[in-house]
Amino acid sequence: MSDIFDFVVVGGGSGGCAVAGRLSEDPKTSVALLDAGGRCDNWVVTTPGALVLMLAGGVNNWAFDTVPQPGLQGRIGYQPRGKGLGGSSAINAMVYIRGHRRDYDQWASLGNAGWSYADVLPYFKRSEDNSELGGEYHGKGGPLRVSGSRSDNPVRETFLQAAREAQFRIREDFNAEDQEGLGTYQVTQHDGERWSAARGYIHPYMGSRTNLHVETKAHATRILFEGKRAVGVEYRQGKETKQIRARREVILSSGAFQSPQLLMLSGVGDSAALAKHGIASVHHLPGVGQNLQDHPDFVFGFTSDAPYFAGLSLSGIARIFKGIAQYRRERRGPMTSNIAECGGFLKTRPDLDVPDIQLHFCMAMVADHGRKPSWGTGFSCHVCLLRPKSHGSVWLQSADPYSPPAIDPNFLGEEADLDAMVAGFKMTKRLLDAPALKALQTSDVFTAGVESDADIRQTLRQYVDTVYHPVGTCKMGVNDPTAVVDPKLKVHGLEGLRVVDASIMPTLIGGNTNAPTIMIGEKAADMIRSEMRAN
Ligand SMILES: Cc1cc2nc3c(=O)[nH]c(=O)nc-3n(C[C@H](O)[C@H](O)[C@H](O)COP(=O)(O)OP(=O)(O)OC[C@H]3O[C@@H](n4cnc5c(N)ncnc54)[C@H](O)[C@@H]3O)c2cc1C
Numbered sequence: 001m002s003d004i005f006d007f008v009v010v011g012g013g014s015g016g017c018a019v020a021g022r023l024s025e026d027p028k029t030s031v032a033l034l035d036a037g038g039r040c041d042n043w044v045v046t047t048p049g050a051l052v053l054m055l056a057g058g059v060n061n062w063a064f065d066t067v068p069q070p071g072l073q074g075r076i077g078y079q080p081r082g083k084g085l086g087g088s089s090a091i092n093a094m095v096y097i098r099g100h101r102r103d104y105d106q107w108a109s110l111g112n113a114g115w116s117y118a119d120v121l122p123y124f125k126r127s128e129d130n131s132e133l134g135g136e137y138h139g140k141g142g143p144l145r146v147s148g149s150r151s152d153n154p155v156r157e158t159f160l161q162a163a164r165e166a167q168f169r170i171r172e173d174f175n176a177e178d179q180e181g182l183g184t185y186q187v188t189q190h191d192g193e194r195w196s197a198a199r200g201y202i203h204p205y206m207g208s209r210t211n212l213h214v215e216t217k218a219h220a221t222r223i224l225f226e227g228k229r230a231v232g233v234e235y236r237q238g239k240e241t242k243q244i245r246a247r248r249e250v251i252l253s254s255g256a257f258q259s260p261q262l263l264m265l266s267g268v269g270d271s272a273a274l275a276k277h278g279i280a281s282v283h284h285l286p287g288v289g290q291n292l293q294d295h296p297d298f299v300f301g302f303t304s305d306a307p308y309f310a311g312l313s314l315s316g317i318a319r320i321f322k323g324i325a326q327y328r329r330e331r332r333g334p335m336t337s338n339i340a341e342c343g344g345f346l347k348t349r350p351d352l353d354v355p356d357i358q359l360h361f362c363m364a365m366v367a368d369h370g371r372k373p374s375w376g377t378g379f380s381c382h383v384c385l386l387r388p389k390s391h392g393s394v395w396l397q398s399a400d401p402y403s404p405p406a407i408d409p410n411f412l413g414e415e416a417d418l419d420a421m422v423a424g425f426k427m428t429k430r431l432l433d434a435p436a437l438k439a440l441q442t443s444d445v446f447t448a449g450v451e452s453d454a455d456i457r458q459t460l461r462q463y464v465d466t467v468y469h470p471v472g473t474c475k476m477g478v479n480d481p482t483a484v485v486d487p488k489l490k491v492h493g494l495e496g497l498r499v500v501d502a503s504i505m506p507t508l509i510g511g512n513t514n515a516p517t518i519m520i521g522e523k524a525a526d527m528i529r530s531e532m533r534a535n
Contacts, residue, residue, distance in 0.1 A: 014517040031213070129144060269284075301365045304377060348420060477506055
């Protein structure tokens with residue numbers, strides 16, 4: 001079977017939904033969107049508190065492992081990634097953050113014209129429908145709903161009280177002129193339900209836009225080329241192998257691990273490395289899969305008898321049932337919690353220009369990404385390093401498109417990252433030791449007796465893992481032999497092929513990566529539409 005569309009978008013995640021949704025606004029432009037997963041429109045996705053059912057693996061999640069990490073005592077890390085429409089925005093923690101303005105100015109200073117903060121702010125605003133904040137920095141009426149939490153958890157106020165006690169600045173809005181300080185996060189939700197990228201850009205139009213064609217359970221296996229031009233995609237759906245053709249462009253939006261994987265499977269990458277798997281080179285592009293950057297993260301955990309936290313105990317389970325009933329009645333209460341309700345951005349040294357650590361304070365105690373459930377209720381606090389010096393890579397383990405890619409984030413590969421995380425650990429401890437939060441702690445699960453710098457270093461190497469923000473593996477750049485796409489997101493040396501997802505970020509931004517990836521999708525659609533107008 002062969003179908004033809006103007007654009008074929010491979011991957012319906014944050015970037016793919018935004019670009020496919022915007023391009024299909026024009027009824028004269030036909031767009032096909034493929035995703036290997038399902039529709040992701042049922043209660044498991046829409047109920048915020050159900051994220052715990054997806055995080056640990058299995059449901060709507062590719063649940064990748066990393067290769068053993070020398071910086072983490074040889075441990076294998078975990079890399080959850082969303083599978084299905086919405087992609088990782090369908091399983092994420094819904095924190096609405098854009099990063100620091102300096103991050104985008106840095107992209108521009110690397111030669112990426114059109115990507116400074118002033119350039120990208122209109123796209124953040126265009127995507128946004130913020131129910132609470134407005135003015136210079138916020139948008140209304142966009143597809144991505146953003147609001148405050150409806151969990152009504154009193155510990156949000158306790159967190160702010162502890163921040164004041166420990167003399168941290170309080171910040172009301174992390175997405176305005178500055179970022180530094182602690183506070184409560186806004187979330188990508190509407191009326192207490194998760195608002196994935198699919199919910200904003202794709203689900204409402206699946207019946208009504210005849211020019212938008214969506215295929216789920218469609219696993220792309222390779223990009224089809226005629227010479228140096230991408231002309232379509234081969235995919236498998238059930239037992240069938242199918243092809244879909246693109247009149248104008250193939251847009252790769254399969255995320256930071258699978259966009260480079262699909263390029264390599266299709267013959268675009270380091271040709272010598274591809275030859276080892278018997279893959280014929282279409283174009284030698286050695287940067288594909290390089291430059292992987294991700295936020296290394298440590299989680300403090302405390303058991304607590306206070307009646308505000310999720311967890312496995314008789315009272316905890318009773319609270320969940322009560323919460324479900326309340327959610328069904330009024331879309332409020334604990335089931336609307338994104339778990340990581342509070343946090344903020346801090347500088348571990350006063351001479352830093354921008355915050356270098358981010359905190360996520362969680363209304364549950366989570367060990368090993370929720371993969372090791374334990375009896376009891378409690379809370380936790382993540383601290384992650386925002387701009388790690390350790391960079392890693394992604395490569396093919398095999399030419400089989402169903403085999404997961406090899407993923408090496410190289411966490412704590414550079415000693416400087418460990419030093420910065422030791423400082424971040426101490427700063428977070430200062431907050432957790434403030435009387436308001438201390439009063440909630442029954443026992444310290446991971447850091448009891450950890451006092452000296454040597455103890456902290458050892459603890460970090462023992463527990464650090466991702467906080468789910470891998471980027472950079474199809475880096476945008478010019479005059480850079482490791483760049484994969486140009487500032488228009490077109491793959492260097494090829495025609496009819498763009499990458500539109502988190503993999504194009506040349507450097508990791510200081511914050512969560514969903515809103516920035518949606519911004520990338522918005523900007524890509526805008527660039528494509530203006531090229532179409534010009535032709
Ligand atoms: C557990 C978790 C929590 C997070 N929490 C937050 C948060 O609170 N706030 C925030 O801002 N960010 C958060 N993030 C990060 C954020 O969600 C991601 O950075 C963002 O969604 C990435 O978008 P993307 O378009 O690059 O890729 P994705 O959204 O991952 O989309 C890639 C899509 O491509 C599909 N795909 C892959 N390979 C193929 C193939 N071969 N054929 C067809 N389809 C394919 C996948 O199924 C997927 O749907 C979190 C991420 C995770 C995993």
